[in-house]
Amino acid sequence: MDAEKLSKRLLALIEASGIAEGEVYVRKTRGLEVTLRDQDVERLQNTDAGGFALRLIDDHRMGFVHSSDLRDASIERAVEKGVDLARNATADEFNSLVEPAPAAGKVETYDDTIASVEYERKISLLKDVETLCFAYDPSISKIADLSYEDSEVETVIANTKGVFQQSSSTRFSVGVDVVAERDGEVESGGERSESRFFEDLDPPSRLASRACWKATSLLGGKTLPTQNAPVIFNRDTGYALLRHLFAMIDGRNVADGLSLLGGRIGEQIASPLVTVIDDATISGAIGSGRFDAEGTPSGRTVIVDGGTLRSFLFDSRSGRKAGSTTTGNARRDGFRALPAVGYTNLFLEGGTTSPDEIMKTTESGLLLLSLAGWWMGINASTGDFSSGAKGLWIEGGEVAHPVKKVTIASNIIDMLGAVDVVGDDLELRHAASSPTLRIGEMKIGGV
Amino acid sequence: MMKRRDFVKLTAKGSIIALGAPALLDLVARDKLAAADVLPPELKGVLKAALANGGQFADVYLEQVDRTTVSLAGGKVESVECGIHRGGGVRLLSDWKTGYSSCDSWEEEELKRVAGVASQMARGGGEPEIEDFTRKGERGIVAYEISPDEIESARKVEIATHADTIARAYDPAIKQVRVNYTDEIKRIVVANSDGVMVTHEVPLVWITVSTLAQRDSKQQSGYIRRSAKRGFEYAGLAFAEEAARESARQAVDMLEAGEAPGGEIPVVIGSGGGVVFHEAVGHGLEADGVERKTSFYTGMVGTRVGSDLISIIDDGSIPNLRGSFDYDDEGTPSQENVLIENGILKGYIYDLLTAWKLKAKPTGNGRRQSYMHYPMVRMTNTHLLPGDSKPEEIIEATPNGIFTRHLGGGEVDTTTGDFTFGVREAYLIENGKIGAPVKGATLIGNGPEILKRIDMVGDDVDFWPGTCGKGQWVPVTSGAPTLRIASITVGGRG
Numbered sequence A: 001m002d003a004e005k006l007s008k009r010l011l012a013l014i015e016a017s018g019i020a021e022g023e024v025y026v027r028k029t030r031g032l033e034v035t036l037r038d039q040d041v042e043r044l045q046n047t048d049a050g051g052f053a054l055r056l057i058d059d060h061r062m063g064f065v066h067s068s069d070l071r072d073a074s075i076e077r078a079v080e081k082g083v084d085l086a087r088n089a090t091a092d093e094f095n096s097l098v099e100p101a102p103a104a105g106k107v108e109t110y111d112d113t114i115a116s117v118e119y120e121r122k123i124s125l126l127k128d129v130e131t132l133c134f135a136y137d138p139s140i141s142k143i144a145d146l147s148y149e150d151s152e153v154e155t156v157i158a159n160t161k162g163v164f165q166q167s168s169s170t171r172f173s174v175g176v177d178v179v180a181e182r183d184g185e186v187e188s189g190g191e192r193s194e195s196r197f198f199e200d201l202d203p204p205s206r207l208a209s210r211a212c213w214k215a216t217s218l219l220g221g222k223t224l225p226t227q228n229a230p231v232i233f234n235r236d237t238g239y240a241l242l243r244h245l246f247a248m249i250d251g252r253n254v255a256d257g258l259s260l261l262g263g264r265i266g267e268q269i270a271s272p273l274v275t276v277i278d279d280a281t282i283s284g285a286i287g288s289g290r291f292d293a294e295g296t297p298s299g300r301t302v303i304v305d306g307g308t309l310r311s312f313l314f315d316s317r318s319g320r321k322a323g324s325t326t327t328g329n330a331r332r333d334g335f336r337a338l339p340a341v342g343y344t345n346l347f348l349e350g351g352t353t354s355p356d357e358i359m360k361t362t363e364s365g366l367l368l369l370s371l372a373g374w375w376m377g378i379n380a381s382t383g384d385f386s387s388g389a390k391g392l393w394i395e396g397g398e399v400a401h402p403v404k405k406v407t408i409a410s411n412i413i414d415m416l417g418a419v420d421v422v423g424d425d426l427e428l429r430h431a432a433s434s435p436t437l438r439i440g441e442m443k444i445g446g447v
Numbered sequence B: 001m002m003k004r005r006d007f008v009k010l011t012a013k014g015s016i017i018a019l020g021a022p023a024l025l026d027l028v029a030r031d032k033l034a035a036a037d038v039l040p041p042e043l044k045g046v047l048k049a050a051l052a053n054g055g056q057f058a059d060v061y062l063e064q065v066d067r068t069t070v071s072l073a074g075g076k077v078e079s080v081e082c083g084i085h086r087g088g089g090v091r092l093l094s095d096w097k098t099g100y101s102s103c104d105s106w107e108e109e110e111l112k113r114v115a116g117v118a119s120q121m122a123r124g125g126g127e128p129e130i131e132d133f134t135r136k137g138e139r140g141i142v143a144y145e146i147s148p149d150e151i152e153s154a155r156k157v158e159i160a161t162h163a164d165t166i167a168r169a170y171d172p173a174i175k176q177v178r179v180n181y182t183d184e185i186k187r188i189v190v191a192n193s194d195g196v197m198v199t200h201e202v203p204l205v206w207i208t209v210s211t212l213a214q215r216d217s218k219q220q221s222g223y224i225r226r227s228a229k230r231g232f233e234y235a236g237l238a239f240a241e242e243a244a245r246e247s248a249r250q251a252v253d254m255l256e257a258g259e260a261p262g263g264e265i266p267v268v269i270g271s272g273g274g275v276v277f278h279e280a281v282g283h284g285l286e287a288d289g290v291e292r293k294t295s296f297y298t299g300m301v302g303t304r305v306g307s308d309l310i311s312i313i314d315d316g317s318i319p320n321l322r323g324s325f326d327y328d329d330e331g332t333p334s335q336e337n338v339l340i341e342n343g344i345l346k347g348y349i350y351d352l353l354t355a356w357k358l359k360a361k362p363t364g365n366g367r368r369q370s371y372m373h374y375p376m377v378r379m380t381n382t383h384l385l386p387g388d389s390k391p392e393e394i395i396e397a398t399p400n401g402i403f404t405r406h407l408g409g410g411e412v413d414t415t416t417g418d419f420t421f422g423v424r425e426a427y428l429i430e431n432g433k434i435g436a437p438v439k440g441a442t443l444i445g446n447g448p449e450i451l452k453r454i455d456m457v458g459d460d461v462d463f464w465p466g467t468c469g470k471g472q473w474v475p476v477t478s479g480a481p482t483l484r485i486a487s488i489t490v491g492g493r494g
Helices: A003-017 A072-088 A119-136 A204-217 A239-249 A251-255 A316-321 A355-360 A412-417 B004-013 B024-030 B040-050 B108-119 B153-170 B237-253 B275-280 B287-291 B352-357 B391-396 B447-453
Strands: A021-037 A040-058 A061-067 A140-159 A164-182 A185-195 A227-233 A276-279 A300-305 A346-348 A364-372 A384-395 A398-411 A419-422 A437-445 B057-073 B076-094 B097-103 B134-136 B174-192 B196-215 B218-228 B263-269 B312-315 B336-341 B381-384 B400-413 B418-430 B433-439 B442-446 B454-457 B462-469 B473-480 B483-491
Touching: A003 A021, A003 A040, A003 A072, A003 A140, A003 A164, A021 A119, A040 A072, A040 B076, A040 B108, A061 A072, A072 B076, A072 B153, A119 A140, A119 A164, A119 A204, A140 A204, A164 A204, A185 A204, A204 A364, A239 A251, A239 A300, A239 A346, A239 A412, A251 A316, A355 A398, A364 A398, A364 B418, A384 A412, A384 B418, A384 B442, A384 B483, A398 A412, A398 B418, A398 B442, A398 B483, A412 A419, A437 B483, B040 B057, B040 B076, B040 B108, B040 B174, B057 B108, B057 B153, B076 B108, B076 B153, B097 B108, B153 B174, B153 B196, B153 B237, B174 B237, B196 B237, B218 B237, B218 B462, B237 B418, B275 B381, B275 B400, B275 B418, B275 B447, B275 B462, B275 B473, B287 B352, B391 B433, B418 B447, B442 B447, B447 B454, B447 B483
Parallel strands: A040 B097, A061 B076, A227 A364, B134 B196, B263 B400, B381 B473
Antiparallel strands: A021 A040, A021 A140, A040 A061, A140 A164, A164 A185, A227 A437, A276 A300, A276 A346, A364 A384, A384 A398, A398 A437, A419 A437, B057 B076, B057 B174, B076 B097, B174 B196, B196 B218, B263 B483, B312 B336, B312 B381, B400 B418, B418 B433, B418 B442, B442 B483, B454 B483, B462 B473
């Protein structure tokens, strides 16, 4: 399938159909996934997939069609179907497509070595991780999962208003989950590295030691008395805060009146130590791209600046509906999904204190190593935060003992307000990244 | 307007050229798979290509999904969506290793190409043996009356709009409503080198209604989903109405909620809270974790894992439930599988690969998200069998604690058995009576421990629909009667 040719053909069919506005989104993916076990490949999967989506709008009524059936007659039928759906829908005045705008500058998202990195190199990376995990500590008894993935995605977005954007990107990822056992007690730990460039993947030593450290350091954990105490989120757990915050700055929730932060631009909503940014223009970062899923050039949005709410994230529809404008944050989960608001590289800006220093200055509190079920409570309208938690109990600035079987609970706005120190260890390793930070007080539920 | 199926028949009989000479396979599928006797020679060729470098087993999976979705927010239809997805995947098993490759096509040539990619997992040769196909017929477990793809989109828009109207009319406090209506028909063909051949049509209807209630400075949300493997006959206005009313009620009733208490306390889970067993037990009984020895329940068949009150079943053959089907995605018939009986672990659930590795019988639990995904061991409809207690007796017998009416999602670490699940709607129990609503509760515990702490089980089983994620997403249900956990850690702020 030639993505450019297909999109031009679809655009021509849309124009011939007489519908007022039309958009074509074509996506082609080639992917590899390898699972290793006992120094041998256990599963090898190759995916070669692609398809297109059409948004057709007539008098603010929208039809959306997607298909992976690329035969000529099927393509024609898809356009006809979309026109028919649009004409049978009801009007929503915010349905419209984006106007062309000059593209952002160069944003590197494609590793042209993807085709030339030998399969053997990928396998040897996994083999090294496996060997290093078992060598880490005698308590590491099993590897629950060890896999490598890479993929190459080509996208074309074109619309009848003149937008025509084309791009290619690559993604590499290695993940490992280990099991540690001691005296009949079992704990698990995992680590995943993802990158746009093969060479940016974490080395096997870092993957293995981080996964194994997480599992082994939780062995011997015990619960805590129910209490209020400071909680330190590290780089592995801090993203949960950003994901909860995102629900409240998601332009769709704001436009629909579902966000607690709606109408509060300019207000102090967090501690002065908190600055949150979404930036799609960082070369090599996993969430970057030259344009978003509607063809709007990407940008950088300061969401919270020194605790003050500055902006929400919008796609074109939610921007219009909220009386604002798109921030280039339209995102699609593949070609089968309608564009929605998404973050690109969402991060909390680093501070000046080292993670060690943060621990040392904590009289007593919980250093969170893992969260469970934190995503279930995400609710833009209440901001409630509640999660299962495991970690290390800090006493007098030092680790006293591992902690398990506790919950932590608060409200996301209270939490952001109670951030009393931010670490200097921010790394943009995932699409949502946070440095280590401490929240002055949260409810810890134990016995 | 011509009905889609009529159109399909017409093309199958006459206008082949107009479709751009599609593969024979395609026409067969579109004509309700009726002429499947023409399939074997082509699929045999694909399986031969997969086994060209050796290996012990190959299968091919073809899938076509026709889906319609209506999304509504703020009283307006945001979009009406239609998706057509068609493709195939070929798998090769060689010395317990899996090669898998897929394409967006049913064309013989493309399928042979991806079979060639999958075949690279094997390093041998030899003349592949393919058994003659024995086709298994439909079993009627997910039979439907009206195919949703024969219904005009305007009627589906009407269902979504009706849900919005009902939710708003429930109470003036309801300020925002979002509705998502989806229906689909999935048609699959599975054929393997052992001669198994299955064609299966699976309908699915799904509606979600989210509501937001506001009063004074308080706001709360409601969220209800309803789903079944049924045709459009299930998706009437009454179905939308019930979901809308319940979602609105939940949001309004929770408006006055205080903070849930924290700490270890008794919890009564209202009927329908089967997600507890799905997370706390079910995932640990999937044979892939047992085979890797990473599951807590490895090697424990025949031992006591719970109180006498605990009998847990996974059953993909319950008519028309969201987790049901005639055959799984490897062609194995769905069946009732007893996992735990009166507290004793009886067995695990398997797909083909884990069954062969562990010398067990496949249980009809080999499922995939789509043709782009290899099969895995997955649950279907997982439920706790009812006990003797009346739900009201369970409440009365509980001096203090929490009653959960609606649980949210959950997750589990199958290695440790530690699980967490969210609570959407809960109430305090005070002196054996249901009291004030409370919000923000999370329940955490350990699966094996919790099974021993369940001390009362009601007689009122209810099934709730969900979508289970394990790297791949599949539709499931979980079922349970009202039950009491003598003590469990509740994470609240009160």
